Amino acid sequence: MKLYANKASPFARKVRILVRETGLAGRVEEVETVVSPIAANETLARDNPLVKIPALVTDSGETLFDSRVICEYLDTLHTGRKLFPASGPQRFIALRRQSLTDGILDAAVLCRYETAVRPEALRWKEWIEGQKRKIFGGLAVLEAEVGSWADEFNIGQVGTACALGYLDFRFADWDWRGGHPQLKGWFERVCARPSVAATKPG
């Protein structure tokens, strides 16, 4: 299988962690792919018309996207511990947590575009403030929940690791650790996990 990805993308990182957690690393070739919200990319567009990463080309030549769909698909290809609970309340708690951390990431990526891609004269302070409110609202919920996670590491925790790692990577000056001591401790432990350590953004 071929995975369009890059080392900076937090959504691609979700897939890259899942590949490593599920023992599929030998079956997935990661193709370093540069994307920009304002530039075309004809190669990627042939497989994903949204021109976003991650996108996965399966062994049968089908393309899958986005990160949620790819992660769920890859989780069907192995017989080990599943990262998507199959059904019931546990499934929806995990899916909601993935949705929460994807939402934090959507907001953070929009902040990144606003502050690093958009011409300086066209930036809008209220937009950044609105997106930051979503991010810190999400972090507050994670801070309240993380104490009950113990060693759990399903798609919800994968998303959490990617969200916190991205904030460190792009917005270190926001100091998300301040006011989130439980999350800080959890992230420190989880960063030692091989799948997380091997995919640190760069």
Added chain:
Amino acid sequence: MKLYANKASPFARKVRILVRETGLAGRVEEVETVVSPIAANETLARDNPLVKIPALVTDSGETLFDSRVICEYLDTLHTGRKLFPASGPQRFIALRRQSLTDGILDAAVLCRYETAVRPEALRWKEWIEGQKRKIFGGLAVLEAEVGSWADEFNIGQVGTACALGYLDFRFADWDWRGGHPQLKGWFERVCARPSVAATKPG
């Protein structure tokens, strides 16, 4: 159950269609909710820290979001025809199609924010062009696929109906029907479906 929604939101419409397709309308109270990317909403934020709609409060008091998670959850609550294929290739084709139409909608909503919410002096033409490229790239794929759908109406078609309906609602001047005759014909037929007709944006 309580659904935070409004009649303009295309993502809320996915859920509102699914509720009607699955016979759950009597169990879901739709609460008209105004959201803005730059304004706080304390009531909604208590249930969804991302301050986005749709958000569903279940009968047991849990909150679920976003539209994908809510739709999949509601699809477990009825014994009729399922809108999420349970497994195998059919599931991933439907999930990819939902992801494609969500991606079209993400891009269209960003265009809407750019042209109707952001102060005029701060708007960026290249941003709109980049998002439109994603939208029309996605429409081209749907145009190529729609001929094989027959009467199928799963979560992929729900998403397609919401995406096309939103383009009509906010960007009628883009004339998406031009160059997409198959999709135009399909949408005309699907707009007569009661769940789609009852949730027309307004």
